[in-house]
Amino acid sequence: MKLGILCGGGPAPGMNSVISAATIEARNSGWDVLGIMDGFEHLIAGRTEEARPLSITDVSRIHVLGGSVIRTSRANPTVRDSGAADPDWRLHACLESLDKLGIGALVTIGGDDTAFSASRLAEAAGGRLRVAHVPKTIDNDLPLPGGTPTFGFETARSVGVQLVSNLMTDAITTQRWYLVVAMGRSAGHLALGIGKAAGATLEVIAEEFPGDGPIGLPRLVDVIETSMLKRIAHGRPFGVAVLAEGIGLRLPQDELAKAMPEVERDEHGHVRLAELELDRLLAKQVKDRFKARGQKVTVEGKNIGYELRCAPPIPFDIEYTRDLGYSAVDYLKQVLEGDEPGGMVTIQEGHMVALPFGSFNDPETGRVQVRLVNVESSSYRVAREYMIRLDREDIDNPERLGPIAAAAGLTPDAFRDRYGYLAG
Numbered sequence: 001m002k003l004g005i006l007c008g009g010g011p012a013p014g015m016n017s018v019i020s021a022a023t024i025e026a027r028n029s030g031w032d033v034l035g036i037m038d039g040f041e042h043l044i045a046g047r048t049e050e051a052r053p054l055s056i057t058d059v060s061r062i063h064v065l066g067g068s069v070i071r072t073s074r075a076n077p078t079v080r081d082s083g084a085a086d087p088d089w090r091l092h093a094c095l096e097s098l099d100k101l102g103i104g105a106l107v108t109i110g111g112d113d114t115a116f117s118a119s120r121l122a123e124a125a126g127g128r129l130r131v132a133h134v135p136k137t138i139d140n141d142l143p144l145p146g147g148t149p150t151f152g153f154e155t156a157r158s159v160g161v162q163l164v165s166n167l168m169t170d171a172i173t174t175q176r177w178y179l180v181v182a183m184g185r186s187a188g189h190l191a192l193g194i195g196k197a198a199g200a201t202l203e204v205i206a207e208e209f210p211g212d213g214p215i216g217l218p219r220l221v222d223v224i225e226t227s228m229l230k231r232i233a234h235g236r237p238f239g240v241a242v243l244a245e246g247i248g249l250r251l252p253q254d255e256l257a258k259a260m261p262e263v264e265r266d267e268h269g270h271v272r273l274a275e276l277e278l279d280r281l282l283a284k285q286v287k288d289r290f291k292a293r294g295q296k297v298t299v300e301g302k303n304i305g306y307e308l309r310c311a312p313p314i315p316f317d318i319e320y321t322r323d324l325g326y327s328a329v330d331y332l333k334q335v336l337e338g339d340e341p342g343g344m345v346t347i348q349e350g351h352m353v354a355l356p357f358g359s360f361n362d363p364e365t366g367r368v369q370v371r372l373v374n375v376e377s378s379s380y381r382v383a384r385e386y387m388i389r390l391d392r393e394d395i396d397n398p399e400r401l402g403p404i405a406a407a408a409g410l411t412p413d414a415f416r417d418r419y420g421y422l423a424g
Contacts, residue, residue, distance in 0.1 A: 008114030012152030021325025119357035131342035201239030
């Protein structure tokens with residue numbers, strides 16, 4: 001048997017550890033192993049020379065390294081070309097390349113898009129290919145059973161905590177504010193996990209705003225501004241706020257157009273998320289608020305994301321991903337003896353459990369179910385208790401309200417009328 005290994009999507013700490021464990025187990029089982037460079041990209045183009053043999057010697061120490069020795073890409077073999085004679089030529093070209101390489105078993109490492117590509121390949125191969133998919137994302141937004149984190153999340157959080165802790169020390173030293181935006185397009189796990197563990201001043205995630213409707217930019221600025229005012233009232237005019245980047249997806253387009261008239265937009269007139277720079281946008285909005293009151297404040301925006309994706313994995317993720325890599329090959333041995341085309345490999349309570357492709361999809365919509373932060377959980381309640389945010393007692397208690405209102409240059413009644421809605 002010849003095993004192929006490839007990575008798709010964005011990097012995550014622990015990818016090399018999966019590659020290492022899968023290679024070692026396959027080689028110890030008498031299999032040949034090929035590392036397929038750059039995900040599906042070269043397979044689609046028919047460049048089979050971009051696959052390279054992997055030996056135990058090649059991978060024996062890579063489990064401690066970040067990144068991926070076989071690199072990764074977002075090339076998608078399931079994209080259909082309706083204008084071509086064969087609309088599915090990418091998928092068929094990919095299968096042809098795998099056939100030329102003699103690959104009968106495949107380990108794919110990636111998110112749900114990569115899992116979908118893997119499932120389509122296995123289905124189209126008609127029994128010639130078995131696939132084991134190892135799900136990963138630093139966003140921790142795949143609903144793995146039992147609340148198990150996705151691999152790479154704990155390392156990304158650990159590195160993020162170090163960065164935010166450094167910024168907290170800088171904020172104390174220089175008496176300034178940092179607004180940090182962390183990765184997490186759909187869910188706020190990373191922002192909340194980093195901020196909570198680092199002891200940041202506050203964290204703001206999209207899940208705390210009801211429903212999936214728009215989040216008004218003025219309201220978002222109000223949340224940050226009142227936290228700053230509360231800190232000033234306490235004699236501590238500094239801090240770090242950590243926000244999830246997914247908030248940017250819910251900001252109304254008209255408010256963004258007013259706040260950022262020069263920002264690049266797509267062909268539909270929508271602001272490109274990559275161009276949004278949420279950290280700088282909010283920093284400017286907050287500074288403008290203080291400037292309008294004749295107050296000077298230093299607020300710096302900082303985006304952390306790429307710094308986290310290729311960090312060397314912490315021991316948790318190394319052990320976790322070695323289990324996943326071994327289990328992927330062990331699972332392939334099982335499915336090679338039957339008719340099952342493959343599936344996704346998970347670790348549940350210390351045991352390998354295979355899930356069918358599409359297990360993360362909503363049966364009604366067919367879309368991937370996103371694991372959101374549960375804002376009703378005890379864990380989130382603890383996080384909120386330790387944040388510095390405007391709360392109901394700040395509004396109802398005159399002794400607490402007075403200094404905060406004074407920091408804003410307002411009377412208590414005027415402050416209550418202006419910001420009281422934030423306290424619920």
